[in-house]
Amino acid sequence: MKVIIVGGVAGGASCAARLRRLDETAEIIMVERGPYVSYANCGLPYHVGGVIPNEASLLVASERTFREQFNVDCRVNCEAIKISPDKKTVDLCNVATGNVTTESYDKLVLSPGAPSVRPPLSGIDLPGIFQVRTVPDARAIREWIEKGSLFLSGMHSYSGFQTVRPKTRAVVIGGGFIGLETAENLVHRGFDVTLVEMLDQVLAPLDQEMARIVEGYVEKQGIHLALNDGVAGFKQTASGSLEVLTKSGKTHPADIVILALGVRPETALAKTAGLTIGERGGIRVDDQMRTSNPDIFAVGDAIEVKDFVTGEWSLIALAGPANRQGRIAADVIAGRDSRFRGSQGTSIIGLFGAAAAWTGASEKTLNRIGDKDYEKIYLYPNSHAGYYPGARPIAMKVLFRKSDGRLLGAQALGLDNVDKRISALAVAIQMGATIYDLEEAELCYAPQFGSAKDPVNFAGMVAADVLRGDMPISHWDDAGKGFLLDVREPVELAVENAPGAVNIPIGQLRARLGELPRDREILVICRSGQRAYIATRMLLQKGFKARTLAGGMLSRAHVTTFWEH
Numbered sequence: 001m002k003v004i005i006v007g008g009v010a011g012g013a014s015c016a017a018r019l020r021r022l023d024e025t026a027e028i029i030m031v032e033r034g035p036y037v038s039y040a041n042c043g044l045p046y047h048v049g050g051v052i053p054n055e056a057s058l059l060v061a062s063e064r065t066f067r068e069q070f071n072v073d074c075r076v077n078c079e080a081i082k083i084s085p086d087k088k089t090v091d092l093c094n095v096a097t098g099n100v101t102t103e104s105y106d107k108l109v110l111s112p113g114a115p116s117v118r119p120p121l122s123g124i125d126l127p128g129i130f131q132v133r134t135v136p137d138a139r140a141i142r143e144w145i146e147k148g149s150l151f152l153s154g155m156h157s158y159s160g161f162q163t164v165r166p167k168t169r170a171v172v173i174g175g176g177f178i179g180l181e182t183a184e185n186l187v188h189r190g191f192d193v194t195l196v197e198m199l200d201q202v203l204a205p206l207d208q209e210m211a212r213i214v215e216g217y218v219e220k221q222g223i224h225l226a227l228n229d230g231v232a233g234f235k236q237t238a239s240g241s242l243e244v245l246t247k248s249g250k251t252h253p254a255d256i257v258i259l260a261l262g263v264r265p266e267t268a269l270a271k272t273a274g275l276t277i278g279e280r281g282g283i284r285v286d287d288q289m290r291t292s293n294p295d296i297f298a299v300g301d302a303i304e305v306k307d308f309v310t311g312e313w314s315l316i317a318l319a320g321p322a323n324r325q326g327r328i329a330a331d332v333i334a335g336r337d338s339r340f341r342g343s344q345g346t347s348i349i350g351l352f353g354a355a356a357a358w359t360g361a362s363e364k365t366l367n368r369i370g371d372k373d374y375e376k377i378y379l380y381p382n383s384h385a386g387y388y389p390g391a392r393p394i395a396m397k398v399l400f401r402k403s404d405g406r407l408l409g410a411q412a413l414g415l416d417n418v419d420k421r422i423s424a425l426a427v428a429i430q431m432g433a434t435i436y437d438l439e440e441a442e443l444c445y446a447p448q449f450g451s452a453k454d455p456v457n458f459a460g461m462v463a464a465d466v467l468r469g470d471m472p473i474s475h476w477d478d479a480g481k482g483f484l485l486d487v488r489e490p491v492e493l494a495v496e497n498a499p500g501a502v503n504i505p506i507g508q509l510r511a512r513l514g515e516l517p518r519d520r521e522i523l524v525i526c527r528s529g530q531r532a533y534i535a536t537r538m539l540l541q542k543g544f545k546a547r548t549l550a551g552g553m554l555s556r557a558h559v560t561t562f563w564e565h
Contacts, residue, residue: 010038011322109296111299380529381396392415506535
C-alpha cells in the first residue's frame with residue numbers, strides 16, 4: 001500500500017508516524033511545501049518575545065527523523081499542486097527548482113493547514129508588516145525588531161555604550177490567540193502596543209462579559225485596545241515608520257505591524273480533486289476523516305468538523321484535534337475502526353501570568369442557533385484552599401441544560417489552576433456528563449492544589465441547586481423587574497453598589513423581614529452569590545418569593561480589580 005501525505009506539522013506528521021507504527025510494510029511519502037516538516041507553531045509568539053530563545057526548540061521532528069526512525073520518504077520544500085483522483089496521482093513541485101514529478105497513491109491524506117488571512121488592503125506589503133504563522137515568519141519578525149528599520153537599529157546604539165532607547169510602537173491587528181499572545185510578547189520586548197480588533201471584544205469564542213475581564217486585565221498590563229474598529233490600510237511615513245488606518249478614521253503609528261486576522265482553510269488542492277467543500281469553507285469529511293472521495297482523507301485546520309455539543313459544522317484550528325485526526329486517518333487506512341467524536345473547541349490562552357480557557361458551547365452560540373433549553377451560573381471559587389497561601393479566585397461561567405442538567409459549556413479566567421478545571425469539564429462534556437455528575441466527581445485535593453469542595457464540584461452543586469429549585473436564580477438583564485435586596489455589609493457598598501437596592505446585612509435579615517414586600521419577587525444580591533443563596537433559602541422558607549442574582553456584584557461588573565482580590 002502506498003500512502004501520500006500532503007502537509008506535515010500537526011495532522012500530517014501525526015498521521016505518518018502513527019501509520020508507520022501500525023503498518024511496517026506501507027510505502028509512505030510525506031511532502032511539505034515549507035522548509036520544516038513538523039514544528040510548534042503555537043510557540044511562535046513566544047519565540048518572537050524571547051521566552052523561547054532558540055528557533056531549534058520549535059522544531060518537533062526533522063526530515064531526518066522521519067526518514068531514519070519511521071522510514072518515511074519525507075520531502076520538504078515540495079508542494080503538491082494537483083490531484084488526479086481518476087488516475088490516483090499527485091503532481092509534486094520542487095519549490096527550489098520548479099521541477100514537477102507525478103506520484104501514484106493508494107490512499108491520500110491532505111493536511112494543507114490554513115494560511116493566515118491577508119486581505120488586499122492598501123499598503124499591506126510595506127516593510128515592517130508581518131504575520132505569525134511559520135518559523136520563517138517568526139525569524140523575520142525577530143530580525144526586524146533587532147535591525148529591520150533605521151529607527152529600530154539606529155541612534156540608540158551608534159556608540160560603544162548603550163544609550164536610552166526611544167519607545168517603539170507596535171500595532172497588532174486581531175484579538176484572537178495569536179494577536180493577544182504576540183501583543184503580550186511585544187510588550188515584554190519593550191514596545192508600546194495597540195491591538196486593533198474589528199469585533200466588539202477580544203477572544204471571540206468567549207461570551208462578552210467574560211471577555212471584558214480579559215480586556216480589562218491586558219489593558220492594565222499596558223496593551224491599548226481599539227475594539228469595534230477594522231483596519232482599512234497602511235501608510236509609510238517620510239521617516240520610514242508606519243501608520244495603520246482604521247475604518248473609523250483613526251490612525252495608529254507603528255514601527256512594526258503584526259497581522260493576526262485569523263486563518264482560512266487551504267482548499268485549493270482539494271478543489272482540483274473535486275472534493276466537497278462545506279458551508280464553512282473547509283474540506284468536508286466524515287467521522288473517519290474521509291472526504292467525498294473514499295481514497296482521500298483530510299485532517300487538521302483545512303477541514304470542517306462537527307461541533308460535539310451543537311452538532312453544527314465548524315472550523316477548529318487547534319493542534320490537539322489535528323493530532324487526533326491524523327491518528328484516526330492512519331488507523332482507518334490501516335484497517336481499524338477509529339472515529340472522530342467531534343470537537344468542542346477546548347482552548348486556553350496565557351496572558352501576563354493569567355489564563356482564559358473555555359470548552360463546549362458559549363451562550364452566544366446557543367442563542368444564535370435558537371437553543372433556549374439552557375441555564376447559566378457564575379461562580380468565583382478560589383484556585384485552592386483559601387487558608388493556604390497564594391489562593392486566587394477563578395471567574396467561572398457554566399452552561400447546562402434546564403431539561404436534564406447536561407453540561408454544555410464552561411469558561412474560566414484566573415491567575416492559577418484555570419487549566420485543570422476546564423480540562424476536567426471538557427472531559428465531562430465529552431462523556432455526556434450532567435451537573436449532577438459534577439457534584440459527585442472525586443477530584444484531587446490537598447490545600448495547595450485545590451479545595452475539599454473543588455471548583456468543579458462547586459459548579460455542579462450550584463447548578464444542581466438551581467435545577468432542583470433550591471436556589472431559583474435571575475440574571476442582571478432582568479434585575480429591573482424585582483425588588484433588589486443587598487445582603488452585604490454597609491462597608492462593601494462604598495466600593496460597589498446596585499442603584500435602588502435595599503441594604504439589609506444577612507446577619508440582620510431574620511429580624512427585619514417585615515421591611516420586605518410579600519407581593520413582589522425579591523432579587524437577592526451579595527458580592528459573588530454565596531450569601532445571597534443563604535438569604536434566598538431563608539426567604540423562601542419564610543414564604544417570600546425570592547431569587548438569587550447569579551454571580552452577584554462580580555457578574556454585574558467584571559472589573560479589572562477582580563484579578564487583585
